[in-house]
Amino acid sequence: MRVQLNFKSGVPVYLQIVEQVKAAVAAGSLRPDEALPSVRVLAEELRVNRNTVARAYGELAVQGVVTNEAGRGCFIRDRGQPLRKDARRALLTEPVDALLVQAHHLRIPPAELLDLIQERLRLLEQRKEKENQS
Amino acid sequence: MTDPTPAIDVQNLVRRFGAVDAVHGLSLSVAPGRCYGLFGRNGAGKTTTIKCLLNLLRPDAGSVRLFGHDPAVDEVAVKSRLSYVPDQVAFYPWHRIRDWFDYLAAFRHEWNHEQERALLKRFDLDEHRRVTTLSRGEKMQVALIGAICPGPELLILDEPTSGLDPLVRREFIRAVIGSFQEWDPERRTVFVSTHLITEFEGLIDEFSVIDRGRTVHTLEADTARARFGRLRARWSDIPGPIALEGALQVRQTGREVEVTADGNLDDLERQLRARGPELLTREALTLEEIFLAIATPREGRA
Incomplete structure (x- = not known):
């Protein structure tokens, strides 16, 4: 897993780490029972405060993405269905709305936006397949 | 705690x-x-x-x-x-x-x-x-x-x-x-x-x-990056002078305008959009850019 921070995104640093770990899990580059780098290692690599990484890992644990095992580290959780489907859909509503607004401002018509989503989905699937083969 | x-x-x-x-x-x-x-x-x-x-x-x-x-x-x-x-x-x-x-x-x-x-x-x-x-x-x-x-x-x-x-x-x-x-x-x-x-x-x-010798600003880093931002707009023709309310800095070069602001980016974005630009982008400022926006003499201030 490679975390890349973008200080020009305006997104809090700990949230960027949370989002990228979740993306890595969704893409299959982090699998259940795999360990996240230790707080020290990731903090040093990214040159961020340890407390920031610790906060990100705490948030990932709260969201049920990882389990935090004292003294051993953080591990990706194998989660069947941690939340009910409607709850999971509700969580996605906000980012989807933000995307729709952004698309409107960029003058991307709905059909083109849907195409783009399809294209990104295909790419993610391809990456997943590659990860599974390697 | x-x-x-x-x-x-x-x-x-x-x-x-x-x-x-x-x-x-x-x-x-x-x-x-x-x-x-x-x-x-x-x-x-x-x-x-x-x-x-x-x-x-x-x-x-x-x-x-x-x-x-x-x-x-x-x-x-x-x-x-x-x-x-x-x-x-x-x-x-x-x-x-x-x-x-x-x-x-x-x-x-x-x-x-x-x-x-x-x-x-x-x-x-x-x-x-x-x-x-x-x-x-x-x-x-x-x-x-x-x-x-x-x-x-x-x-x-x-x-x-x-x-x-x-x-x-x-x-x-x-x-x-x-x-x-x-x-x-x-x-x-x-x-x-x-x-x-x-x-x-x-x-x-x-x-x-x-x-x-004085504190000009004290901010949380994440809050600062969420608050300070820069808008860039470009028009297909030279748009004439752009007057904006409440920007820290407005810099106009030909068809492009660059606006640096603290907090009221949504409002400024609306003001720019009303002039019908062909391109409009928005990004947060890094801490260094925020420092420059705050600490330099504000030439070209709107």
């Missing part, structure tokens, strides 16, 4: 040199466990402020408290809990690195030899080398090891990375993260004065921009 006593608390600090007010009513407070940046141009009062924290200079007015103590009254109690790395480290020329560490350790309650070994190895330094043979970067590394090994709660760095090459800078910051914060990171406070802000972007939780 956190210790309510700030690691550093400065209120209305004034320090004059003759007729010059180097620090003129500066206030700031640093909670334990934070990494706090003090940003300012040369001559803004950064080093004078730090010297007042360390009781190397007496304030003319105002109060300075470290861990709740006045450093001028409880000097030993305060200094035993902190380490200071100045921008230019003075060594005894006859010392080898080993002698220097032994000398420092003699003043301290504790000295972490394991950490010392690990850091010497990390920086590829031989303890038998004479301090006079060290490069500027190596001197800073030795000073940092000397600052970390006593296990202080507060690490004060004054322009620690200026004059170092980019690789040495990175390693310096990584060592601060890896070693200084090794135990109880929520109790280990870093106070760093710098104008090389980019290097410390990720490490800084909170910062003050000071100018002419």
Whole structure:
């Protein structure tokens, strides 16, 4: 897993780490029972405060993405269905709305936006397949 | 949750040199466990402020408290809990690195030899080398090891990375993260004065921009990046002069306009969009860009 921070995104640093770990899990580059780098290692690599990484890992644990095992580290959780489907859909509503607004401002018509989503989905699937083969 | 006593608390600090007010009513407070940046141009009062924290200079007015103590009254109690790395480290020329560490350790309650070994190895330094043979970067590394090994709660760095090459800078910051914060990171406070802000972007939780001895802004880093932003708009034809309400800076070159703002980006974006640009982008500012937007004379201000 490679975390890349973008200080020009305006997104809090700990949230960027949370989002990228979740993306890595969704893409299959982090699998259940795999360990996240230790707080020290990731903090040093990214040159961020340890407390920031610790906060990100705490948030990932709260969201049920990882389990935090004292003294051993953080591990990706194998989660069947941690939340009910409607709850999971509700969580996605906000980012989807933000995307729709952004698309409107960029003058991307709905059909083109849907195409783009399809294209990104295909790419993610391809990456997943590659990860599974390697 | 956190210790309510700030690691550093400065209120209305004034320090004059003759007729010059180097620090003129500066206030700031640093909670334990934070990494706090003090940003300012040369001559803004950064080093004078730090010297007042360390009781190397007496304030003319105002109060300075470290861990709740006045450093001028409880000097030993305060200094035993902190380490200071100045921008230019003075060594005894006859010392080898080993002698220097032994000398420092003699003043301290504790000295972490394991950490010392690990850091010497990390920086590829031989303890038998004479301090006079060290490069500027190596001197800073030795000073940092000397600052970390006593296990202080507060690490004060004054322009620690200026004059170092980019690789040495990175390693310096990584060592601060890896070693200084090794135990109880929520109790280990870093106070760093710098104008090389980019290097410390990720490490800084909170910062003050000071100018002419006063605090101009104190902000959380994440909040600041969410608040300060830049809009860029481009038109297919030269749009004529663009007047905008409430921007920090508006710069127009031909068909393009660049707007820097603090907080009211949505409103400014609407104002720009109303003029029908062919392209409009928006990005957050980095801490360095925020510093530049706040600290420079505001030519071209709308």
